Amino acid sequence: MTDPARSDGRKAPPKPYTVADGERRVRSFVLRQGRFTEAQQRAFAQLWPRYGLDYAGRPRDLDAAFGRQAPRVLEIGFGNGEALLHSARQDRARDHLGIEVHAPGVGRLLNALAREDLGHVRVYHHDAVEVLQHEIADGALDEVRIYFPDPWHKKRHHKRRLVNPAFAALVVRKLAPGGRLHLATDWADYAEQMWDVLDATAGLRNRAGPRGHVARPDWRPQTHFEARGRRLGHGVWDLLYDRA
DSSP states (O other): OOOTTTTTTTOOOOBBTTTTOOOSSSOOOOOOOOOOOHHHHHHHHHHHHHHHHOOOOSSSOOOHHHSSOOOOOEEEEEESSHHHHHHHHHHSSEEEEOOOOOHHHHHHHHHHHHHTOOOTTTOOOSSSSHHHHHOOOOOOEEEEEEEEEOOOOOOGGGOSSSHHHHHHHHHHEEEEEEEEEEEEEHHHHHHHHHHHHTSTTTTEEETTTTTOBBOOOOOOOOOOHHHHHHHHTTTOEEEEEEEO
């Protein structure tokens, strides 16, 4: 059967793959897209060619994508891009990759990157596990950051949590020796699960010792919601692991 979009009978080239396409397995996220403003839509149309990386499902040449050789920091689930933008401003010697499935947050970050002309950032709008599995070479990352992942607080939903043994082993493969994994959560039971998983993962060493955490590092900005939670007495746990 020919593609109806082509009158010459040839198959049209595939569209860039997005997180909404294909078979959906158990995910660590749901697509709560929220309000997608006109400015954010324009950002995808106008700025994606500069900052965006389309998921292709094969190893990516990051030197070509960034136009240079440099250590690389990956933030998974960057939300509205606040932490990623802060890091890119402060740390221009390293390249920054961000992965986020929610389009409004991606659009907001694209606009911010263009306003500040930050050329050492690239963004995926896709599932982070698939990007890590298929597009990032083993040992390619200097650091992986996961800030406030969805806690899936109901016990029956814990299987959806991002941090699990298979994911931890995948991160270890992608980190260079001496690389760093930084996580933050404001859910005590998720911090416990992170310790259960990561303290037992071969190739990772908890910088603060078993079941230890550290004060918020300078490279992670405090969010408005985090500050409000602290005023209400809520805890926040920053976990740092080194790749042995």
